[in-house]
Amino acid sequence: MYKEPVKNFNKIRGYIREFYINGFKSRQDYTIKSSRSYDNEKRRIESYMSDYIDYHITPSGKVPYLSIDTRITQHNPLYRVWKTKSFTDHDIILHFLILDLLHTPLSMSELMDKIDEKTNHIYLYDESTLRKKLKEYVREGVIITNKKGKKNFYQLSEDYIISHDILDFFSEVSPCGVIGSYILDKQEKEESVFGFKHHYLTQVLESEVLYDLLNAIHEHKYVSLKTSRNRIKVLPLSIFVSVQDGRQYLVAYICQSKKMYSFRLDHIISIKCLEEEKNFDLYRKQLEEMKKHLWGVSLSNGSLETVEFTLHHEPWEEHIYRRLLREKRCGHVERLNENTSRFYAEVYDVKEMVPWIRTFICRIQSISISNKEIENQFKKDLEEMYRYYEVEEDDIS
Known part of the structure; x- marks a missing residue:
């Protein structure tokens, strides 16, 4: 039977990404799940995101x-999908009972007795269930605990107010910003003072994965990553975020191959924490050394490749030289003369640099890449471009 709330966030996460990035597929085109699953998830998303649904007409019908x-x-509208988790009657009643009763300190037994009184013994919660819930709320900071003698006493933590503007900014730009969105929901609505030129909305879909990875890094623990292809044991070391498209990556040490590797967070389904690594700092130090030769996130096969090119710029084009200095990352820039500059870099994957190098095509005088396959492809693309424009030029004349 169809229900709007969902128990497993990964279920809706995959559909949101598929529909937002690729557009809704028709019922016939979507083959990952059953037709009934497609109908249910489509109805959920149309309900959550009704203000952002549009349609286009295809030969097979209207596609949203x-x-x-x-x-x-x-405000990121995708935060809405985080606020649709299902719960049982017992869950929600216990939640509000705890909030209602712990305005004064109570021990476990005292709290159990008061819950029984409040519910007229209709809802029976065993001590194990209550203990787990209290432990969770202590961890989340909802309640505090004090020990008196041999007993723990529980009480609600004090409320504190965070500036609306701080929460507003945090929720849109910070990792796991969905936390700020939850707090904003409890404050009076105010007009936002922020606007964003680059607003990477889909990062919110990886919030749970990111949170688990950051905890593992903080605690120096191995994790078992589950992807759509396999499950693999790694030691998480750092999170990289692209400033171009907002895509998030995990850089980790793979135990089986004993190599560093980067994983896209949107390809990770779930994470399970494992044992602690005592020599975590040694792996982090190794990564810091490798970062000196990283253009993006690719470590390729772990071997360094070199790229070198010279640029021509006119005397009035000093901004070209300044751009080289600004965008060189791990590379080196040398001014050969008033009109010529040289760029040189040793990186793990030259292929990541090719789009950037192409932006200087009309100024490049010479180029040399140690990976000859990439160099030949780069020059071949240039030759095809020249041929294309020569043909166009002949047609015009």
Whole structure:
């Protein structure tokens, strides 16, 4: 039977990503799950995101899609999918009973007795269930605990107010910003003072994965990563975020192959924490050394490749030289003369640099890449471009 709330966030996460990034597929085109699953998830998303649903007409009928203009969107609408978790009657009643009763300190037995009184013994919670719930709320900071003699006493923590603007900014730009969105929901609505040129909305779908990875890094623990292809044991070391598209990556040490590797967070389904690594700092130090030769996130096969090119710029084009200095990352820039500059870098994956190098095509005088396959492909692409424009030029004349 269809129900709007969901128990497993990964279920809706996959559909949101598929529909937002690729657009809704028709019922016939979507083959990952059954037709009934497609219908249920489509109805959920249409309910959560009704303000952002649009349609286009195809030969097979009207197909909906998510349309979000990040230039005018002040609050990430994808946070809505985090606020749809299902719960049982017992869960929600116990939650509010705890909040209601712990305005004064109570021991476990005292709390159990008062819950029984409040519910007229209709809802029976065993001590184990209550203990787990209290332990969770202590961990989350909802309640505090004090020991008196041999007994623990529980009480609600004090409320504190965080500035609306701080929460507003945090919720849109910080990792796991969904936390700020939850707190904002409890404050009076105010107009946002922020606008974003680059607003990477889909990062919110990886919040749970990111949170688990950050905890593992903080605690120096191995994790078992489950992806759509396999499950693998790694030691998480760092999180990288692309400033171009907002995509998030985990850089980790793979135990089986004994190599560093990067994983896209949107390809990770779930994470299970394992044992602690006593020599964690040694692996982090190794990564810090490797970062000196990282252009992006790719470590390729672990071997360094070199790239070198010279650029021509006119005397009035000093901004080209300054751009080289600004964007060189791990590379080196040398001014050969007034009109010529040289760029040199040793990186793990030259292929990551090719899009950037292409932006200087009309100025490149010479280029040399140690990976000859990439160099030959780069030059071949240039030759095809020249041929293309020569043909166009002949047609025009």
